[in-house]
């Protein structure tokens with residue numbers, strides 16, 4: 001059975017809602033899933049999973065949230081060769097760099113050897129019911145890629 005780690009940062013709950021919907025989709029595949037706030041996670045844990053999904057809202061001027069910075073730095077010490085990964089996050093298109101944190105995380109996952117299994121998923125602010133279904137479908141599709 002595939003093991004998937006989902007790590008997220010969410011200040012006002014939008015990315016957390018995305019993470020929960022993605023996990024619902026993943027669960028339909030029977031995968032073993034661990035969902036964690038980035039504050040409770042260490043990047044070295046990623047090496048114990050077949051699939052890794054990282055979620056973050058975008059902060060500042062197209063930046064990662066501060067609470068993701070330690071994890072992001074620790075990622076340089078980890079090799080994800082042979083693992084599949086993707087990134088997601090809530091964002092706000094009124095900012096010039098829409099969802100840039102998703103692109104930053106995707107680039108780092110690729111740099112440390114992961115195969116990027118799915119394009120990053122960016123949702124405008126709070127996910128609607130339709131968007132939550134899109135998140136569930138994203139989780140289902142990611143699980144299929146691990147099979």
Ligand SMILES: Cc1cc2nc3c(=O)[nH]c(=O)nc-3n(C[C@H](O)[C@H](O)[C@H](O)COP(=O)(O)O)c2cc1C
Nearest residue numbers: 010011012013014015057058060062091092098099
């Ligand atoms: C100070 C500040 C800076 C932000 N900068 C960006 C940005 O550069 N790009 C973007 O897409 N969204 C930006 N956002 C919007 C957040 O990413 C958005 O509100 C998101 O839904 C928050 O997700 P969360 O509920 O998971 O915390 C910013 C929000 C704040 C408060």
